[in-house]
Amino acid sequence: MAQGECDGGSTADIDIDGMPMRTFKKHPLRDVVLGEVHARPFRPLATPRIVLHYAFLTNAQEADADRAWFAEHCVNYGAPGPSHDARFHSLAVAGGTLSWERHTEFTTYTWDGPANGGRPFAAMPSNHPFGSSFRAPGLMLVATRLEFLEEEQAGDWRDQFDPGSLTAFRVEGASATAATDFRVDGNGHTRYLVLNRSMSGVQAGAIVQRLLEIETYRSLALLGLFEANRLQPEISGIEVELVELTKRMQDTSGLDANKELLDSLSRLAGALEAGAAATSYRFGASRAYHEIVMARLRALAEEPLPGDLSMSAFLSRRLAPAMRTCQYIEERQATLSRKLARATTLLRTRVDVDLEQQNRSLLESMNRRARLQLRLQQTVEGLSVAAISYYVVGLVAYLAKGAKDAGLPIGSPGLVTGAAVPVVVLVIWWTLNRIKAHHMEKGDD
Incomplete structure (x- = not known):
């Protein structure tokens, strides 16, 4: 092979530190693959800081329209907007950074900026970017306010939370304390408080991002629960009707009656499969989101404060049963589908036997008619x-x-x-x- 050629196409040799180095034709996704690990960097944070985080459910059309709006929004601030295939972009605005991120079924906007005053959950900064000029890309699911303060600035921070659902825990080897009660305040935000003792800016950015991801993904995971609750009466109705049809099968004979039962079973199977197809994505997404939540909780390595619940303990009381409910509904759908398939196969066999008997009777009648015709012909x-x-x-x-x-x-x-x-x-x-x-x-x- 000649110098400068390879199977992927011709290239030119370059010289690095006096030694020849051959370049190769790149895979079209190489840059994207290498950049994926840097797509969501931990942004270093210094106290005092406020973080506003929103997640909006978006379909493909809404996400494309939102990308176009955000690109124009960036231009209005004299900054370049996201490229056509970008999934993450940030903009310096209002003394902080506005981060835009596109996911498969939702879009997030996160702004971190200087907090007002030195006490937890003081007045909201008036110049935050989510005012009247902000365009929501879809239906809002997550709205979170997180404050990052020095521990000595917090005062009696427990007064800011509902003691009945408060979770308070240490992270990063007790170098910070985090707390939330998962309640919604008067502005519609769930509230998180992170109190720094000795974390670096990068550590603080990582902890804040993990907490925001837990809030986002636990909300998305719970969407499957309401699909499961919606499906339960429908599945129960199909189960009851299947029992009635199988009882009728024992006492029914004749082609017309069996065909009527087969039509009823086919209708039930169609209704069940339609429901399963409509919810398979939702249940699969809920499982994936739940796994992300569990991974982020493990990464936090939380240690509950004495007398308080950890976030893992609190979420496990509701999130885990919700996921089990989704799994239970999926298993009921699969089991019911198998039962319907068996009943349909049995009934179809009976119909086929009845049809064969009918065809045999028809052939015998045709034979008798043929013999009569032969006799008539001979006459x-x-x-x-x-x-x-x-x-x-x-x-x-x-x-x-x-x-x-x-x-x-x-x-x-x-x-x-x-x-x-x-x-x-x-x-x-x-x-x-x-x-x-x-x-x-x-x-x-």
């Missing part, structure tokens, strides 16, 4: 021989009479006619049989 053939012979004998009689009148030496015309009868009958019978045999031979061919 007609016998009558045809007699009729044709009668006319031929009549012609012979006329010929005999005419020959005698012409003076030919013919005895009695009656004797000639009588003698011709057996001969004519045999000739006509033989001729008709020859014609019949000829047609049968052509039919066999």
Whole structure:
């Protein structure tokens, strides 16, 4: 192979530190793959800081429209917007950073900026970017306010939370304390508080991002629960109707009755499969989101404060049962589908047997009809021989009479006619049989 060529196409040699180095034709996704690990960087944070985080459910059209709006929004601030295939972009605005991120079924906007005052959950900064000029890309599911303060600035921070659902825990080897009660405040935000003791800015950014991801993905995971609750009455109705149909199968006979039952089973199977197809994505997504939540909780390595619940303990009380409910509904759908398939197969076999019996009866009836037609045909053939012979004998009689009148030496015309009868009958019978045999031979061919 010549220098500078490879299987992927021709390239040019370059020289690095005096040594030749061959370049190769790149895979079209190489840059994207390498950049994926940097797509969601931990943004270093310093106290005091406020983080506002929103997640909006978006379909493909809404996400494309949102990308176009955000690109124009960036241009209005004199900054470049996201590229066509970008899934993450940030913009410096209002003394902080606005981050845009596109996911499969949702879009997030996160802004971190300077907090007002030194106490937890003071007045919201008036210049935050989610005012009247902000365009929501879809239905909002997550709205979170997180404050990052120094521990000595927090004061009596427990007064800011509901003690009945408070979770408070240490992270990063007790270098910070985090707390939330998962309640919604007067502005519609769930609230998180992170109190720094000795974390670096990068550590703080990682902890904040994990907490926001837990809030986002636990909300998305719970969407499957409401799909499961919606499906339960429908599945229960199908189960009850299936029991009634299988009972009727034991007492039902006859083709029409079995076909009616088969139509009912097919209708039930169609309704079940339609529900399963409509929810398979939701249940699968809920499982994936739940796994992400569990992974983020493990990454937090939380240690509950004395007398308080950890976030893992609190979420496990509701999130885990919700996921089990989704799994239970999926298993009920699968089990019911198998039962319907077995009942349908059994009933279809009965219908096929009834159809075969009906077809056999029809064939026997056709055979009887064919035998009758054959007998009728044989009768007609016998009558045809007699009729044709009668006319031929009549012609012979006329010929005999005419020959005698012409003076030919013919005895009695009656004797000639009588003698011709057996001969004519045999000739006509033989001729008709020859014609019949000829047609049968052509039919066999």
